[in-house]
Amino acid sequence: MKAIGLTQFGGPEVLPTFPEAVTLLLNAVTARLSLNTLALSPGTTLVVAGAAGEVGGFAVETAKADGLTVLAYTSDADQTTVRDLGADQVVLRRQDATSDIRGVLPGGAPALIDGAALNAQVLGAVVDGGAMVSLKGWTGPTERGITIHPVSSYRAAPGRFTGHGQPAPWIAVDILRVEDGILMEHWDVIEEEASREQSVSGLPMYGDTFPEER
Structure with missing residues (x-):
């Protein structure tokens, strides 16, 4: 797995301090918990919002290792990073999250990990009856039968x-x-x-x- 988190501390050539290094592992664990919670079958499309973030980056890599098709929602500045992490498709922030993602997935996303704390702003991008992981404790209100899973970060x-x-x-x-x-x-x-x-x-x-x- 690429050490994406190291870039936050000055680049891959600079090792983080001990407390900072521990948080990198916690981000990876949170990504794993998110995917375990969604329990998606190989081939399912997963949208990761905030795909270049601490948890989002690990979620992209881990989801690819699980055989999922990953759509990364991110900024222009981070598109190369998320492609290098293995995202199958990159959607850039242009209007609002729902419009941006629905522009590429007209039917909506079967599942979504919200690593950018978009909350209700991205709920509309999920299909009826789909599932969304919230990493910041947001629990709704939901709509259209979508299940919101708040996954606790360490x-x-x-x-x-x-x-x-x-x-x-x-x-x-x-x-x-x-x-x-x-x-x-x-x-x-x-x-x-x-x-x-x-x-x-x-x-x-x-x-x-x-x-x-x-």
Whole structure:
């Protein structure tokens, strides 16, 4: 899978900090959960809105690996990116989401992942009785028998721990998944904080300074 998220931190040659790197994995997991929720058969057309975004990019690649036909809804600036990720067709933002997508799929999309928080603006692009995944908790109102699936993104909260008797501070990332107001998953990722000399990216793992500079 292409590390699309690395471009957010200065390009593929720049590695993200530890807390940032963890969020890349969470984006991939959210894309996988979205596709599992839709449970589409190979060959089905899936529209991904916000296809160049953190979750959207992973959704395009994962959907292609599942044998789906992927239509990416994105901006002019990102069309090359989503094509490189494997999108079968790219629809550029021109008017409103429903008109843009229906211009290419007159009958509508059987399924759609809304990675751009378009909500009701993109609901009209889905076929009667179709399905839509909302990544920002939007639950409707719906129409025409469309099922809206709010899929919870994981949340990561990094922190630094000292005074534990070890040579280097610890960086811990607390990872949570909340669904319908209920805590569904919770775990921690812990790693020793790198010094400036040890840092591959040249960036601190947490905050603006390295441990030896505090």
